[in-house]
Amino acid sequence: GAVVSQHPSWVICKSGTSVKIECRSLDFQATTMFWYRQFPKQSLMLMATSNEGSKATYEQGVEKDKFLINHASLTLSTLTVTSAHPEDSSFYICSARLANTIYFGEGSWLTVV
């Protein structure tokens, strides 16, 4: 069964609106979760590291005010894409470590129209 759950799997939103994506660790606590983005035929690119109870660490070039990350509990991290634009359309995926293995959520396909 799934170890990390992500929701929603698919979302279509209008340009200018905000979208929230949830990432949950199932039956384990994840003090750190990672958010990636993948454009078609590209590799997964790390966007930010989400830390429970503290601010997220963003990778260079990722706007922290546009991609809001909240990790308020040990099992939930959320990514909010604010004022989404068509160029934000992508596959967003989170991951967390359990023991020595990294597990990924199912991913969220975002289409901004």
Add this chain to the structure above:
Amino acid sequence: RKEVEQDPGPFNVPEGATVAFNCTYSNSASQSFFWYRQDCRKEPKLLMSVYSSGNEDGRFTAQLNRASQYISLLIRDSKLSDSATYLCVVNPSPGNTPLVFGKGTRLSVIA
């Protein structure tokens, strides 16, 4: 130089063929290495870890050469279900740090 480099392919091979993928990484201090498989529009799933001594899991064999900073994956007796993108993945440092992904090598196994 990119941190993890792979031949993007695609590799189009007939069923039953043996196919090899290669990967190089730039950070000599990297700690651990993996091959992940990603199906179209799905999340990556761990295929196998890679060790210096080499490791085998059924039809899949992975090798690591630390001196050359080179990782390989060999798939024997290819099946149609092996069609996917294979991601070379590196953990650059100890602890709970993010993985670094190659772009992936696309494999199509043809009947």
